[in-house]
Amino acid sequence: MQHIISILIENEAGALSRVSGLFSARGYNIESLTVAPTEDTTLSRMTLVTRGDENVIEQITKQLNKLIDVVKLVDLSEGPHIERELMMIKVRAEGTMREELKRLADIFRGNIIDATGNSYTIEMTGDGAKLDAFIQVVDDELIIETVRSGPLGIARGGKRLTLHV
């Protein structure tokens, strides 16, 4: 099953390589990994998407917790949570397709953030499945380039991942 793990980690050089090195050394699967500093500049927050059975996920969270730089982590998949991913997709937009693509983007609540005479760049957020669906409806031939951030996740409700319990 797919799991989405949020990690607070010391914002130090090499912290990212400790996490990615752990995954390659132990043969765990990593589907996506995003990192950025938090409002507390000494901490980074990572969102990591991985896949595995219960035992594997248990080992992954234990091994991550064991990294000295990891301050806290939570497996968001254990509770209700929200996932969002950002995609920018550059498509060929010529002739009648210009209107068609604009309509499609609207349906998916995407925004056209750049345009030339024959192309659009559409920005879209949503869970992975929604972005996949958009790619599906656009003709393969029209897609010039896509770039996706990988999911970010946050727990629903008042719960939060912070230093303080």
Next chain:
Amino acid sequence: MELSGAEIVVQALKDEGVEYVWGYPGGAVLHIYDALFQQNEVRHILVRHEQAAAHAADGYARATGKPGVVLVTSGPGATNAVTGIATAFMDSIPLVVLTGQVPTPVIGSDAFQEVDTVGITRPCVKHNFLVKRVDDLAETIRKAFYIAASGRPGPVVVDIPKDVTDPNIRISYEYPQEIGMRSYNPVERGHPGQIRKAVDLMMSAKRPVIYTGGGVVLADASEELCQLVKKTGFPITQTLMGLGAFPATDPQFLGMLGMHGTYEANMAMHETDVLIAIGARFDDRVTGKVAHFCPHAKIIHIDVDPASISKTVRVDVPIVGQVRSVLADMLHLIDELECEPGRDALAQWWERIEAWRAVECLSYDASDKVIKPQFAVEALYKVTRDDEFYLTSDVGQHQMFAAQFYPFDQPRRWINSGGLGTMGFGLPAAMGVKQACPEAEVACITGEASIQMCIQELATCKQYDLPIKILLLNNGYMGMVRQWQEFFYDGRYSHSYVDALPDFCKLAESYDHVGMRIDDPADLEAAYREAFGMKDRLVFMDIVIDPEENVYPMIEAGKGHHEMHMSPHLSSERELA
């Protein structure tokens, strides 16, 4: 106090109470070497290869429980130390390894003797640091010692660029007393509820086994362990790393378990209904095929590292905590509850175990013509049993024979590389042990292949007058490899014959040590006595043994505990129970 970075390194070591540093100089650490030169408190031991520096510091740490300290230069100095660092990592041994690095402005430019030490060592350290500012130096070293020795111990590398130790830049120095790390809080006490569950389960057991490992040694918890074993009357088996934590001469000890464990220990594992695992990590050399492991047992596991629990084998009652405090709490609870295990069931269980024991799985073909390796170890025990005696080992058959035939009665006396199985470990480790315990007898058991991996250290032993005794069980083969080739490759001995051996006696003598060659079993004991009688000399005993002896019992990789190969020596009429 105003100090330069180099002086801070040395002062921090003093503030940690460090007696010895094993190291080797080079460009990137010259400032530090200069600071070392100007003081006498911290003694530097110059090894002949950086791998040996790490092994020697490791031997010191295993014998004392204190972190061993290593100092090497950048580039090749650091890479040479990696095998020693990985060896310590696999066995959870506390080391602080200071590595020189090229100056910060040129890091990343493929400068002379630059390697990414933090990157190379990352997978085989508990943690590592690159110190980029002299202001961070003292605190980082403090953290390194704290991390190395606390929780589940392990090696910590501190990579120090040369400009950070610049003698011309001086800053005020204060060594931090307390160190708090929000991201690192090792657990001490076990959860009372879990301990209660464990005690209940233990008291309901009909066929209990206590299985302990290196964690008991690392935790200095022998006393608590012995109390538990005595109080419960349960049988106990230990891993290769756990030997000595419970006295091997005690009748409740079943011997080592696992691949080369005893028949009684492995059969007891196979039939146990409650397994109490203490500071052991269910290594594949212990479990054999996991699907066949303890098929009837509920498992209790005490370990300070949550990641060790349910890693390879699912356990029923996990207890995260320091062995010592958990066992103390457990003993306390047993007293409080005034509970006892079922004595009748236990008596029946012991009867079954005694039947397995009667097989005498370790018996071997004695000989008066050729020295059997088993005999060589038994004779060693005879000669050293009353001494404060430490035995280090290299890797191979000799290591297994030592583990099987030398009954260690105290912890920290048996010092070997189990997890990584590093040939070359024995001699430098013995140097570290001898330095830690100058009054004790220290011997290294080795093979003619292993000893050649760090044999240059005979020079270090000469320089620092380290009168250790080397017992080379010379079978002319990489015996352990040959055994596998005999069993699993139809006797095709591909590259496992150790050809072109030196004359080890002459070699030892060329370093001013004493060499002895022994090939008659009748001479062995007297030779040992003579060698151990030479208190202030290193004696190198080249003991010619039966070239094709095998280690039994043996569980093939991928087999269960009940599927042991027994020695062909055991006559067929002695039916296995």
